[in-house]
Amino acid sequence: MTSTNFGQRFTAAAAKIPSAFGKNSTPGTTVYGRITKIGEQPKLKYGGAPGEVDTDDHGNVIQQLFITIETPNGPRNLYPTSRMEQAIGQAMNASGATSFDVGSTLSVTYTGPDPDNDKARLYTAVYTSAVGANGGGR
Template identity: 60%
Template sequence: MTSTLTNRFRRAARPPAAFGKNTRPGTTVTGHITAVAEEPKLKYGGAPDEVELDENGQPVTQLVITVHTPAGPRLLFVSWRMEQAIGQALEAAGDAEFETGATLSVTFTGPDPDYPKARMFTASYTPARHTNRGQ
């Protein structure tokens, strides 16, 4: 029980999520990447702290990217659709290396027309070596 409570308190003290369930389509979050972590994915609609498991009973993990925005740090909980958008942005930037210090911009474009519970995103990425030019 103590580790469950400790985990809940630690999550509560983290920066807020960049996108919530009431986020409107067209909302964009832009900032410098300050951290990237992989953590167990919580089960959608599950009990508090219930982790999603794969078919073998192993925890499913997800990427969590911290970006520093003008409003302060925000967390991007990377779904596979967001991951696709970020991957396309990396390709468009001509940069194969995802790195802290780079600028990441992610826009929630709306629900997937084929699966309304899923969200669609676009993204742009500027490598760190370009963000500090001229300063």
């Protein structure tokens, strides 16, 4: 019989930073704050078992970008989709920023479903470079 340390699983789940947007987020939901971390992590398999990671056709783990933002309600993770990345890119262009940096401020608003694809979401964003951020100049 194999022994499983469920305590580790529960404490790891409790320590996980919550996602900024969930499946029940309503249009108009905004997440804003200072960017504290940018990185990649294994993408979890949609509809898979808890902790099961997604792999490509060759068995390689698919990596997923995440952005941790310190919000008034604590840290939240953004997992940018292509439409969210587009909104962030437009916000960076509007601010004159040339790089995406920790310490900068980011606001992302879920504006509603994409009328051309009911499974996709549309976003708007505002990006403000950190003072003295490398490449974040105006």
